[in-house]
Amino acid sequence: xxxxxxxxxxxxxxxxxxxxxxxxxxxxxxxxxxxxxxxxxxxxxxxxxxxxxxxxxxxxxxxxxxxxxxxxxxxxxxxxxxxxxxxxxxxxxxxxxxxxxxxxxxxxxxxxxxxxxx
Amino acid sequence: xxxxxxxxxxxxxxxxxxxxxxxxxxxxxxxxxxxxxxxxxxxxxxxxxxxxxxxxxxxxxxxxxxxxxxxxxxxxxxxxxxxxxxxxxxxxxxxxxxxxxxxxxxxxxxxxxxxxxxxxxxxxxxxxxxxxxxxxxxxxxxxxxxxxxxxxxxxxxxxxxxxxxxxxxxxxxxxxxxxxxxxxxxxxxxxxxxxxxxxxxxxxxxxxxxxxxxxxxxxxxxxxxxxxxxxxxxxxxxxxxxxxxxxxxxxxxxxxxxxxxxxxxxxxxxxxxxxxxxxxxxxxxxxxxxxxxxxxxxxxxxxxxxxxxxxxxxxxxxxxxxxxxxxxxxxxxxxxxxxxxxxxxxxxxxxxxxxxxxxxxxxxxxxxxxxxxxxxxxxxxxxxxxxxxxxxxxxxxxxxxxxxxxxxxxxxxxxxxxxxxxxxxxxxxxxxxxxxxxxxxxxxxxxxxxxxxxxxxxxxxxxxxxxxxxxxxxxxx
Numbered sequence: 001x002x003x004x005x006x007x008x009x010x011x012x013x014x015x016x017x018x019x020x021x022x023x024x025x026x027x028x029x030x031x032x033x034x035x036x037x038x039x040x041x042x043x044x045x046x047x048x049x050x051x052x053x054x055x056x057x058x059x060x061x062x063x064x065x066x067x068x069x070x071x072x073x074x075x076x077x078x079x080x081x082x083x084x085x086x087x088x089x090x091x092x093x094x095x096x097x098x099x100x101x102x103x104x105x106x107x108x109x110x111x112x113x114x115x116x117x118x
Numbered sequence: 119x120x121x122x123x124x125x126x127x128x129x130x131x132x133x134x135x136x137x138x139x140x141x142x143x144x145x146x147x148x149x150x151x152x153x154x155x156x157x158x159x160x161x162x163x164x165x166x167x168x169x170x171x172x173x174x175x176x177x178x179x180x181x182x183x184x185x186x187x188x189x190x191x192x193x194x195x196x197x198x199x200x201x202x203x204x205x206x207x208x209x210x211x212x213x214x215x216x217x218x219x220x221x222x223x224x225x226x227x228x229x230x231x232x233x234x235x236x237x238x239x240x241x242x243x244x245x246x247x248x249x250x251x252x253x254x255x256x257x258x259x260x261x262x263x264x265x266x267x268x269x270x271x272x273x274x275x276x277x278x279x280x281x282x283x284x285x286x287x288x289x290x291x292x293x294x295x296x297x298x299x300x301x302x303x304x305x306x307x308x309x310x311x312x313x314x315x316x317x318x319x320x321x322x323x324x325x326x327x328x329x330x331x332x333x334x335x336x337x338x339x340x341x342x343x344x345x346x347x348x349x350x351x352x353x354x355x356x357x358x359x360x361x362x363x364x365x366x367x368x369x370x371x372x373x374x375x376x377x378x379x380x381x382x383x384x385x386x387x388x389x390x391x392x393x394x395x396x397x398x399x400x401x402x403x404x405x406x407x408x409x410x411x412x413x414x415x416x417x418x419x420x421x422x423x424x425x426x427x428x429x430x431x432x433x434x435x436x437x438x439x440x441x442x443x444x445x446x447x448x449x450x451x452x453x454x455x456x457x458x459x460x461x462x463x464x465x466x467x468x469x470x471x472x473x474x475x476x477x478x479x480x481x482x483x484x485x486x487x488x489x490x491x492x493x494x495x496x497x498x499x500x501x502x503x504x505x506x507x508x509x510x511x512x513x514x515x516x517x518x519x520x521x522x523x524x525x526x527x528x529x530x531x532x533x534x535x536x537x538x539x540x541x542x543x544x545x546x547x548x549x550x551x552x553x554x555x556x557x558x559x560x561x562x563x564x565x566x567x568x569x570x571x572x573x574x575x576x577x578x579x580x581x582x583x584x585x586x587x588x589x590x591x592x593x594x595x
């Protein structure tokens with residue numbers, strides 16, 4: 001049973017060895033002309049101004065939590081959509097209940113003002 | 119093709135009614151601002167209706183929803199524990215939260231959803247449902263533990279509980295994965311049929327061990343108890359009452375459902391592991407409780423000790439043990455929630471009046487409340503004729519019958535130790551001078567809730583057979 005996994009282990013081992021060899025080769029053979037610009041942190045073209053380790057608003061956390069909540073919904077909706085015909089009426093009713101419960105949650109979140117930034 | 123039969127819905131009516139009431143309370147809370155009373159009454163009606171429906175459902179257990187959950191029988195019996203715990207906590211919470219200025223409608227919604235999770239846990243016939251129930255319950259409890267969000271201790275409690283709880287959930291999932299990997303199914307009934315072959319498989323045993331770790335965390339058994347004193351101290355007192363009764367009973371209900379009903383543990387290594395955990399919980403819980411000055415912390419350590427007593431029933435794994443735990447859970451729920459209820463009456467804002475000394479001379483000003491508190495303390499100490507005595511009697515009897523006399527001896531010795539710290543409170547109330555009193559006028563509903571708990575503690579102590587006969591047929595699958 002384990003033998004079937006040998007090719008996968010070979011690929012993983014090959015990948016690790018190839019990666020290390022390439023990085024080391026680059027270090028030995030490549031020219032190095034460092035400047036301040038090159039050594040600074042890459043920030044998608046923006047100029048890094050100060051440290052990233054500082055306190056930030058809890059609102060970001062709120063948005064992240066809400067995003068995950070409603071993102072997970074899709075994880076359930078997608079397989080249901082694929083197997084819609086096989087699951088039949090019972091599946092339709094079950095998912096409707098699920099979505100209604102989520103909608104109640106959305107209503108709560110909305111009324112409590114968690115969707116507003118200020 | 120999914121099939122949902124009408125019977126499925128009818129048998130799970132208590133669960134459905136409870137969940138709907140929680141959703142209604144949530145809508146009410148969102149629609150009308152600053153009227154937590156609506157949410158209070160909605161969840162109260164939901165819990166009471168669910169309680170009545172559960173009484174109608176007490177007959178034989180029926181597997182519903184494609185053998186995913188069991189309704190009636192064992193599940194109904196456990197639901198009675200969770201629902202009464204929720205009912206008493208909700209009633210006690212209102213005046214307490216108003217006094218602490220944290221009265222919000224979400225509180226009741228969270229209690230109701232946590233109770234729904236507990237009901238799923240007790241009803242589970244499948245490891246995925248066990249996981250679902252535990253998470254539903256735990257996530258609500260994490261929030262409830264930090265409900266007084268401006269208090270530092272409450273924040274610490276919630277974060278500690280959340281982080282350690284997430285870790286325990288990890289163990290649960292790894293355990294389920296290993297059991298699924300070795301047995302090819304997550305259905306507990308199917309696993310129990312092939313338990314004889316599987317018990318030789320070391321991966322399967324590791325999976326079971328991980329389940330033990332996860333459950334031991336939820337019931338706060340030594341050495342997985344570290345969170346309990348801090349969380350019980352930081353959480354609002356009525357939430358602590360709910361956590362230490364309902365949530366503990368739910369974790370025990372799943373523990374029993376998985377390990378006693380399904381796995382045939384007597385004589386295996388699992389049984390000795392459970393016996394060791396039980397012994398450690400009894401010793402550590404009782405000995406540490408002596409050193410406490412805070413009543414909530416004392417009750418937290420005492421709850422660890424009670425976990426140990428109940429675990430010896432699971433370790434014994436015989437019929438007496440199973441019935442003993444089920445009886446003990448009911449007795450423990452009522453005596454503990456009563457004790458915490460009275461603590462919540464005495465407590466004042468900013469964690470004042472939580473020390474032992476704050477009870478000095480209590481009987482002079484509140485003789486009736488002092489009597490109630492003494493009933494709970496005597497019952498927790500296991501002194502007849504209160505319910506706590508028979509709980510201990512049954513589980514120790516089970517341990518002796520399973521050739522674990524040493525466990526019963528440790529149990530009795532540590533119970534003796536516990537008498538010291540329970541009676542210390544009684545002595546302070548009756549024989550010392552002091553100015554202690556309840557914090558404000560306690561409403562009639564809260565008084566009747568605690569009185570009801572005391573009456574049940576005495577009634578079950580005199581007629582334990584009322585419950586024990588009910589539990590006889592639960593473990594035949």
